[in-house]
Amino acid sequence: xxxxxxxxxxxxxxxxxxxxxxxxxxxxxxxxxxxxxxxxxxxxxxxxxxxxxxxxxxxxxxxxxxxxxxxxxxxxxxxxxxxxxxxxxxxxxxxxxxxxxxxxxxxxxxxxxxxxxxxxxxxxxxxxxxxxxxxxxxxxxxxxxxxxxxxxxxxxxxxxxxxxxxxxxxxxxxxxxxxxxxxxxxxxxxxxxxxxxxxxxxxxxxxxxxxxxxxxxxxxxxxxxxxxxxxxxxxxxxxxxxxxxxxxxxxxxxxxxxxxxxxxxxxxxxxxxxxxxxx
Amino acid sequence: xxxxxxxxxxxxxxxxxxxxxxxxxxxxxxxxxxxxxxxxxxxxxxxxxxxxxxxxxxxxxxxxxxxxxxxxxxxxxxxxxxxxxxxxxxxxxxxxxxxxxxxxxxxxxxxxxxxxxxxxxxxxxxxxxxxxxxxxxxxxxxxxxxxxxxxxxxxxxxxxxxxxxxxxxxxxxxxxxxxxxxxxxxxxxxxxxxxxxxxxxxxxxxxxxxxxxxxxxxxxxxxxxxxxxxxxxxxxxxxxxxxxxxxxxxxxxxxxxxxxxxxxxxxxxxxxxxxxxxxxxxxxxxxxxxxxxxxxxxxxxxxxxxxxxxxxxxxxxxxxxxxxxxxxxxxxxxxxxxxxxxxxxxxxxxxxxxxxxxxxxxxxxxxxxxxxxxxxxxxxxxxxxxxxxxxxxxxxxxxxxxxxxxxxxxxxxxxxxxxxxxxxxxxxxxxxxxxxxxxxxxxxxxxxxxxxxxxxxxxxxxxxxxxxxxxxxxxxxxxxxxxxxxxxxxxxxxxxxxxxxxxxxxxxxxxxxxxxxxxxxxxxxxxxxxxxxxxxxxxxxxxxxxxxxxxxxxxxxxxxxxxxxxxxxxxxxxxxxxxxxxxxxxxxxxxxxxxxxxxxxxxxxxxxxxxxxxxxxxxxxxxxxxxxxxxxxxxxxxxxxxxxxxxxxxxxxxxxxxxxxxxxxxxxxxxxxxxxxxxxxx
Numbered sequence: 001x002x003x004x005x006x007x008x009x010x011x012x013x014x015x016x017x018x019x020x021x022x023x024x025x026x027x028x029x030x031x032x033x034x035x036x037x038x039x040x041x042x043x044x045x046x047x048x049x050x051x052x053x054x055x056x057x058x059x060x061x062x063x064x065x066x067x068x069x070x071x072x073x074x075x076x077x078x079x080x081x082x083x084x085x086x087x088x089x090x091x092x093x094x095x096x097x098x099x100x101x102x103x104x105x106x107x108x109x110x111x112x113x114x115x116x117x118x119x120x121x122x123x124x125x126x127x128x129x130x131x132x133x134x135x136x137x138x139x140x141x142x143x144x145x146x147x148x149x150x151x152x153x154x155x156x157x158x159x160x161x162x163x164x165x166x167x168x169x170x171x172x173x174x175x176x177x178x179x180x181x182x183x184x185x186x187x188x189x190x191x192x193x194x195x196x197x198x199x200x201x202x203x204x205x206x207x208x209x210x211x212x213x214x215x216x217x218x219x220x221x222x223x224x225x226x227x228x229x230x231x232x233x234x235x236x237x238x239x240x241x242x243x244x245x246x247x248x249x250x251x252x253x254x255x256x257x258x259x260x261x262x263x264x265x266x267x268x269x270x271x272x273x274x275x276x277x278x279x
Numbered sequence: 280x281x282x283x284x285x286x287x288x289x290x291x292x293x294x295x296x297x298x299x300x301x302x303x304x305x306x307x308x309x310x311x312x313x314x315x316x317x318x319x320x321x322x323x324x325x326x327x328x329x330x331x332x333x334x335x336x337x338x339x340x341x342x343x344x345x346x347x348x349x350x351x352x353x354x355x356x357x358x359x360x361x362x363x364x365x366x367x368x369x370x371x372x373x374x375x376x377x378x379x380x381x382x383x384x385x386x387x388x389x390x391x392x393x394x395x396x397x398x399x400x401x402x403x404x405x406x407x408x409x410x411x412x413x414x415x416x417x418x419x420x421x422x423x424x425x426x427x428x429x430x431x432x433x434x435x436x437x438x439x440x441x442x443x444x445x446x447x448x449x450x451x452x453x454x455x456x457x458x459x460x461x462x463x464x465x466x467x468x469x470x471x472x473x474x475x476x477x478x479x480x481x482x483x484x485x486x487x488x489x490x491x492x493x494x495x496x497x498x499x500x501x502x503x504x505x506x507x508x509x510x511x512x513x514x515x516x517x518x519x520x521x522x523x524x525x526x527x528x529x530x531x532x533x534x535x536x537x538x539x540x541x542x543x544x545x546x547x548x549x550x551x552x553x554x555x556x557x558x559x560x561x562x563x564x565x566x567x568x569x570x571x572x573x574x575x576x577x578x579x580x581x582x583x584x585x586x587x588x589x590x591x592x593x594x595x596x597x598x599x600x601x602x603x604x605x606x607x608x609x610x611x612x613x614x615x616x617x618x619x620x621x622x623x624x625x626x627x628x629x630x631x632x633x634x635x636x637x638x639x640x641x642x643x644x645x646x647x648x649x650x651x652x653x654x655x656x657x658x659x660x661x662x663x664x665x666x667x668x669x670x671x672x673x674x675x676x677x678x679x680x681x682x683x684x685x686x687x688x689x690x691x692x693x694x695x696x697x698x699x700x701x702x703x704x705x706x707x708x709x710x711x712x713x714x715x716x717x718x719x720x721x722x723x724x725x726x727x728x729x730x731x732x733x734x735x736x737x738x739x740x741x742x743x744x745x746x747x748x749x750x751x752x753x754x755x756x757x758x759x760x761x762x763x764x765x766x767x768x769x770x771x772x773x774x775x776x777x778x779x780x781x782x783x784x785x786x787x788x789x790x791x792x793x794x795x796x797x798x799x800x801x802x803x804x805x806x807x808x809x810x811x812x813x814x815x816x817x818x819x820x821x822x823x824x825x826x827x828x829x830x831x832x833x834x835x836x837x838x839x840x841x842x843x844x845x846x847x848x849x850x851x852x853x854x855x856x857x858x859x860x861x862x863x864x865x866x867x868x869x870x871x872x873x874x875x876x877x878x879x880x881x882x883x884x885x886x887x888x889x890x891x892x893x894x895x896x897x898x899x900x901x902x903x904x905x906x907x908x909x910x911x912x913x914x915x916x917x918x919x920x921x922x923x924x925x926x927x928x929x930x931x932x933x934x935x936x937x938x939x940x941x942x943x944x945x946x947x948x949x950x951x952x953x954x955x956x957x958x959x960x961x
Contacts, residue, residue, distance in 0.1 A: 081848060086690065113850035123845040126864055126958040135859070136849040172957070185845070192849055 032057040032196060032226040033078060038092035040073055040250075042085065047073045049251045051092070055196075055243075060218055060227045062237035062258065065247035066273070071230045072120075074247070075198050078228065079115040080108050096196070113140065116189035120201040122181035124173035124188075129165050132173045132184055136192035151191055159187035160217050179210025186217065197221065199229040203236065215240050234274055238262045246270045285568070285577040287612040292328030294321070294605045300588075301347040303601040304355050305609075306373045307593045310384055312609065313371060314601060315357060317344035320371065322386040325609055334388050338367050346403045346419070350410035351499065352454055353552055353593060358408025358417055364397030366408065366417045366429075396429045396436050397421050409452040416456040416473065420447050428459060430476030442481045443469050451497035451506070460506065462487070462494030468508075468532065485532040488514065498548035500555050502648030504631040505571055506532070507557055509545025515559050517571045522634050535629045538569045539576035547586050551595040555650055556617050558598055560586030566600055566610070570617040572628060572650055577617055580610065616924045624655045624928075640895040640906070642915055642925050653928050655935065657895040661905035662936070665887050666880040668816030668901065669823055673876060677824045678869060681831035683765075686857055692765060697832065704825035712889030715818035720810045720890060723817075727807075728787040728795050729779040740775035744768055805900045810892045812901045819886045827876040834868020835861060867954040874947035878940045884909040908936045 033055035040048035048070045055061045063071035076082045077090055080101060094101045101111060113136065125132050133152045134142075142148055152169070156162040161183045165176070173184055182202055189197060199218075203211040218227055218240045231237050237244050238258060245255040246267070254267045265271045294300060300314035300321070311331065313322045322332040336344065338361065346360035355371035368391030375384045396419045397403065405420040419427045426447055429436040439461070449462030452473075459471040459479065466488030471479040487494055488510040496509035506518045515538045520530035541561035550557040555571040564582030566589060569575065584602035591598050598610040622628070627636035631650050639652040680700070684693055723730060748764055779786070791798035796807045838861045846856040862869075884907075887893075892904035893914055906914075912929050919926040 079848060081844060084844070084847065109850045109852050111850075112848055117845075117848040119841055119845060119848075121841055123839070123841040125842060125845070125860055135846070135851075139849065139851050139855055139859075188845075188849065 030057040031055065032097065033228070034093075034095040034098075035074075036093045036095075038074070038077065038090065038094060040070070040077060040082070041087075041089045043087035047250050048077075049249075051252045053245055053252060053255055055226060055228060057226050058222055058224075059242040060222050060229060060240050062241035062244045063228070063230045063247060064232075064234060064237050064244060064273075065253075067232075069247040070250040071245075071247045072200050073250075075117075075200050075228060075230050078196070078198055079112050079117055081112075081117065083108065109139075113192045114194055115196045115198060116192060116194035117198040118182070118185050118189055118200065118202045120204055122178060122185050122205070124176070124181050124184050126172065126174060128170045129173045129176070129184060130169040133187050133191050135188060140192065155187040155191040156184075158190045158221065159183045160213060160220075161187055177210075179206050179213065182206060182210070182214065183217070186214070190221075194225065196226045196228065199227065201230055201232060204232060211236070234262075246273060248273070285612070285614050285617065287568075287578050287580065287610050287614075289580060289608050289610040290326045291583075291606050291608040292326075294328075294601075294607055300601055300605070302349050302357060303588050303599045303607060304349065304371065304590050305592045305597065305599045306384060306386070308375075308382075308384060309592055309594075309597045309609075309611070311373065311386055312599050312607065313355075313386065314607065315347050315349075315359075315369070317347070317359070320369075320388045323607075328607065332386055336367070336369065336390060338365070338390065338393050346406040348406040348408040348417075349588075349590075350408050350415075351550065352410065354410065356408070356410035358406055358410075360396075360403025360406040360419055361393070362402045364395060364400040364403060364419075364421065364427075365393040366396050366403075366406065366419070367391070367393040368408075368410070368415070394429070394431075394433070396427045397425070398436055399423075399425075401425070405447075405450060407450040407452050409454060409456060411454050411456060414456055414476075416452050416459075416476070418450045418452055418459055418461075420450065426450070426461060428471070428473060428476075428479055430456060430473070434476055437477065437479055439471060439479060442471070446493075448493045448495055448511075449497045451499060453499050453503040455503060457503075458482075460497060462497050462508070464493040466490055466492045466494060466510065468494065468497075470532070483531065485518070487516070487518065487532075488512065496545045496548045496559070498550050498557065500550045500557060500571055501552060502555075502631060502646075502650065505535070505555065507548050507550065507559075507571075509541075509548055509559055511544045513541035513543055513545055513561055515540060515545060515548075515567070515569065519629075519631055525634065536571055536574040538571075538574065539567060539579070541565055541567065543585075547589040547600075549589045549591040549598070551591050552593050553595050553647065554618065556591070556595060556614065558589050558591050560589045560600060562586070564602060566598070566608075568598075568612065568614065572618045572630065573620045573623045575617065575620060577614065578612065583608070616927065618651060619653060619924060619928070624653060624931075626654075626656075628652070628654065638897065640911070642928075643918065651924070653924070655908075655928075655932060657897050658906055658908045658911050658932065659935070659939075660897045661887075661891075661895060662881055662907040662909070662939070664812060664899060664905050665815050665819060665883070665891070665907050666877060668812045669819035669880045669883075670873075670877060672816050672820030673823045673827055673880075674873060676820070677827035677872075677876070678831050680824075681828050681835055681869075681872075682857065682862075684828075685832050685835035686853065686861065688765060697829075700825050700828050702825075703821070704829070706822070708822055708883060708885040709889070711818050711822055712886040715814050715886060715890035716810060717889075719818065720814045723814055724807070724809050726780060726783050728790060729783040732782075732786050732790075733776060733779045736779055737772060737775045740771050741768060744771040799902065805902050807902045808892055808894075808904050810890055810904050812891070812903060812905060814890045815887055815905075816901070818890055819880055819883055822883065822886060823876040823879045826879055827872045830872035830875060831865070831869045834865040834872065837868065838864045864958050866958055867951045870947065870954060871951050874944060874951075877947075878944060881940055881943070882909055882936060883907075884913050888913050908932045912936075 031054045035051055035053045038051040065071050082088045133155050134148045137151050203214055241258045244258045244261040246253045254270045300316040302315040305312050311322055312325050319335045321330050323330045342361040342363050344359045345362050348358045350356040357369040359367040371388045373384050373386050375382055396417055401421040401423050403419045404422050407418040409416045414431050416430050425440040427436045443461050445463035445465045447461055448464050451460045457474050459473045461469040468485045468487050470482045472482045473479045487508050493511040495511050498507045504519055508516050516534055517536040518532045519535045521533040523529045523531055543561040543563040545559055546562050547560040558568055560566045562585040564584050566580040567576055568578040584604040586600055587603050588601045596612055600608045627638050629636040630652055638654040638656040640654050640657045641652040787795050799805050846860045887907045888910040893906045894904045895906040912932055916929050
């Protein structure tokens with residue numbers, strides 16, 4: 001971890017939601033995240049090459065590609081979690097609702113409450129279920145049970161977990177099954193009311209039934225959120241996403257409507273990948 | 280446990296009925312005993328009772344002996360009172376020689392020149408004879424009821440009768456010929472200061488027994504401080520002079536120990552010549568063995584005929600008793616560790632010369648008549664005190680250092696810092712103790728005011744430096760290698776310490792008015808001991824920092840990165856992540872670290888041995904020394920006679936130390952398991 005994170009100048013909060021009510025049905029093509037010429041380096045090794053993507057609001061965008069192609073790296077650039085990596089460096093711009101994420105005016109912790117993340121491996125905190133969900137709100141200074149209870153319930157309902165855990169909220173989250181743990185992590189991310197939810201191969205460790213539940217969840221959530229999902233599973237990308245980007249060796253090969261990518265990709269390499277010729 | 284079982288057995292044989300002995304004695308090896316009657320001394324071999332040597336007692340001008348007294352002390356010195364008011368000294372000696380590998384003990388007796396104790400020449404009914412190098416004293420009760428005292432054979436006798444307002448029933452004189460006590464039929468004691476032999480002064484009276492119960496026997500335990508009193512009702516008690524109040528020099532006799540009562544009048548008391556044990560015999564023939572310090576009656580031999588005289592063997596491993604019917608009984612006694620009970624080890628005990636019961640460790644001293652004080656509580660206290668001061672320093676430093684190292688420090692720097700701190704643990708504690716005792720203790724004494732101020736100034740300087748660091752333009756800061764900010768602190772720390780040290784004198788005069796020691800004494804009433812708990816706190820803290828640091832750092836580093844990432848992704852700052860997640864997840868490990876550090880500090884020996892004064896006192900003051908169980912073992916085991924009480928107590932102390940750490944570690948492990956079940960994921 002770097003010290004710079006906490007030693008940043010006093011944050012200037014970003015207030016750039018145009019009528020930022022997420023419940024309002026937006027125009028389909030409205031951009032949420034805009035990436036321009038993003039290059040990313042781990043020390044001397046370049047991991048991303050001139051990536052340009054526009055992620056539309058209230059849609060599910062999938063990043064696919066073989067292992068090590070940089071799709072997870074790109075995802076972690078979107079909430080600046082790569083800041084933690086020693087020697088990591090990014091150039092280019094990433095705009096969230098038109099504001100540069102990497103500008104010195106942006107408070108990283110504030111950014112991360114707006115851009116939530118669900119990890120490949122479920123990582124519930126070794127605390128009760130309730131405290132897991134309440135973790136984010138508590139960081140923002142919400143302390144009383146009266147204030148927290150509705151947030152916890154709403155978030156767990158949002159993640160489709162409420163009915164399963166409502167009677168054991170004070171038991172350790174570590175007692176949940178793998179799929180439940182992952183949905184708890186989604187609930188935890190939802191509890192801070194993000195605009196964007198980043199999901200890094202959220203189903204890779206789950207069985208098909210648990211995977212199906214999470215995919216259903218994505219459909220329900222995208223009314224309120226912009227979702228970016230990294231997946232290895234092309235069927236999953238085809239099922240859940242509205243648009244898809246295909247990455248190879250740190251380059252964005254093709255970014256288009258999911259339907260188009262999986263039926264008539266422009267690039268030969270995309271076609272080879274989705275038809276299973278490599279990867 | 281250090282106490283063994285007290286056992287004894289006895290054999291008995293009759294004496295020649297015409298003998299009419301009044302005093303019995305034993306030689307050190309218990310091979311030869313003797314009886315003294317008004318006309319002769321008889322030596323007999325033991326245990327057969329066969330008379331080996333007889334010697335008549337004659338005095339010129341001839342007179343009949345009417346009383347016999349035996350001086351207390353190692354040597355067999357007796358005095359006989361005559362019909363015409365004289366005292367005849369009698370010395371009995373044993374010489375041992377080896378003939379063809381066989382030890383032969385030959386007794387001899389010699390009669391000294393008599394001296395007058397009652398100038399009026401009345402028959403002596405009761406006599407006390409006290410022989411010592413400083414001078415011989417004698418007290419006589421005559422047939423007319425008068426009490427006479429005389430020092431040395433040439434001294435002029437003094438009549439004490441006027442001061443005693445009741446029938447005299449017992450007399451006692453201490454071995455130094457300083458205090459004479461007279462017991463009466465109404466249960467009172469009259470004390471005389473006889474240091475000036477020609478002018479005895481009545482210093483006080485004490486009511487010992489309920490009115491009407493006569494004091495029948497009196498004897499001083501070895502050391503002349505504890506007075507054993509036996510009464511007509513059979514009560515046995517030990518009395519000591521205790522200061523009337525803390526400020527006063529005046530003392531009064533107080534009941535300190537009450538021992539098992541006899542069913543009949545106490546007729547004889549014989550103190551041990553090597554410890555605080557004594558024998559009492561009664562008029563129904565019972566013989567009891569008691570121990571004063573531990574307030575225990577250790578052995579009870581059932582009766583026969585009334586006991587007339589009893590004598591504790593010089594090595595306290597046997598006794599000889601003469602009863603009214605002229606039988607001699609000899610006892611052999613095993614009396615291991617009579618001074619030890621759980622109460623004497625762990626509870627306050629009223630020792631000789633103390634104003635109240637106290638917990639004291641003082642295992643030995645120069646004199647033979649010393650009362651060993653085996654209170655382990657001050658040592659347990661010292662152990663906990665040393666541990667507490669060490670942990671007070673080590674825990675915050677080590678845990679915070681671990682937090683910084685694992686969570687914030689640049690990996691390159693961490694790769695250096697961790698091994699360096701761990702190498703600290705490789706320093707032999709004897710080196711640390713040596714430095715602490717010989718270098719740091721005097722240094723700390725000199726710069727104590729500066730050190731005190733440092734505790735405020737150094738953290739303040741660090742915070743100030745951190746604030747200033749924020750003011751350095753960001754562009755400059757990011758260009759520096761991350762983690763360098765820790766190095767920037769080094770000159771700040773050095774400067775802060777240097778400033779404090781250079782202003783030591785000014786600080787002292789400013790805060791404490793020129794002399795901090797005087798100030799401490801005036802304001803808090805504490806004494807500054809050079810080798811004190813503070814020195815130990817610093818040094819032992821230094822010794823346990825590596826282990827606490829190392830385990831805590833490990834525990835913190837082992838918190839899964841994806842948990843930390845999960846927390847940060849929810850918008851937590853590093854600090855929030857640390858305090859709400861990492862610390863909680865690592866708590867079992869950190870707790871283990873603390874407990875291992877605690878165990879290390881409890882058992883630490885060399886540092887406390889060398890850096891404290893090893894004074895077994897019970898005081899939390901950081902300016903006082905202390906003595907720990909472990910240091911005590913190291914200090915005393917070379918001095919402890921193999922198999923003796925002290926030797927065994929030291930082993931018991933080691934067991935106690937083991938029990939403490941074992942118990943603590945067990946509790947710690949249980950807590951750690953519970954924490955782990957609650958907070959640990961992987």
